[in-house]
Amino acid sequence: NAGVTQTPKFQVLKTGQSMTLQCAQDMNHNSMYWYRQDPGMGLRLIYYSASEGTTDKGEVPNGYNVSRLNKREFSLRLESAAPSQTSVYFCASRTPGDTEAFFGQGTRLTVV
Amino acid sequence: LAKTTQPISMDSYEGQEVNITCSHNNIATNDYITWYQQFPSQGPRFIIQGYKTKVTNEVASLFIPADRKSSTLSLPRVSLSDTAVYYCLVGESYNFNKFYFGSGTKLNVKP
Numbered sequence: 001n002a003g004v005t006q007t008p009k010f011q012v013l014k015t016g017q018s019m020t021l022q023c024a025q026d027m028n029h030n031s032m033y034w035y036r037q038d039p040g041m042g043l044r045l046i047y048y049s050a051s052e053g054t055t056d057k058g059e060v061p062n063g064y065n066v067s068r069l070n071k072r073e074f075s076l077r078l079e080s081a082a083p084s085q086t087s088v089y090f091c092a093s094r095t096p097g098d099t100e101a102f103f104g105q106g107t108r109l110t111v112v
Numbered sequence: 113l114a115k116t117t118q119p120i121s122m123d124s125y126e127g128q129e130v131n132i133t134c135s136h137n138n139i140a141t142n143d144y145i146t147w148y149q150q151f152p153s154q155g156p157r158f159i160i161q162g163y164k165t166k167v168t169n170e171v172a173s174l175f176i177p178a179d180r181k182s183s184t185l186s187l188p189r190v191s192l193s194d195t196a197v198y199y200c201l202v203g204e205s206y207n208f209n210k211f212y213f214g215s216g217t218k219l220n221v222k223p
Contacts, residue, residue: 043213090155099146103155
């Protein structure tokens with residue numbers, strides 16, 4: 001049982017480049033989330049998808065887009081990367097009504 | 113949205129019991145209290161959840177007084193592997209997008 005899988009684990013981008021972070025879960029969860037975590041800080045919610053076919057903005061959505069491809073997959077896209085987007089990105093999933101969320105191992109992104 | 117306050121850091125020694133207190137003065141009637149643990153370079157992991165009184169599982173205990181304005185996560189006999197950041201979150205279970213991960217409490221367990 002893999003849980004929540006994120007790819008890639010590490011990425012270096014140049015300013016202005018675009019990329020998509022992938023997330024897949026195999027727990028049949030309806031809800032999925034994307035967070036970013038800056039050094040020494042807590043997690044901040046970027047976007048979430050309460051169920052397949054829906055997405056909503058979180059606390060810090062600017063500069064990002066998301067796609068809920070199907071129930072398993074939720075991707076995060078940076079259209080034009082900026083140094084301020086250097087961070088560790090975590091994907092999570094959960095069953096609605098449950099406060100236990102399952103997190104992936106994270107993607108460490110550096111924008112130079 | 114109930115804001116939480118917890119200590120920035122705590123030190124302990126192996127074998128000791130560690131208690132981390134979280135303050136949530138404006139907790140709402142339908143809010144649950146949830147704790148997560150995060151090791152370096154890993155995503156957070158759910159530890160325990162409670163609504164009132166005491167909850168215990170194989171990892172920790174959660175003590176919640178009657179007024180629910182605070183809660184205490186208790187880790188029995190910590191080991192070096194318990195060194196991590198611990199987050200206290202408060203919110204309605206169906207509104208996880210409103211759960212706020214603050215800076216957490218950095219627990220440093222020493223030998």
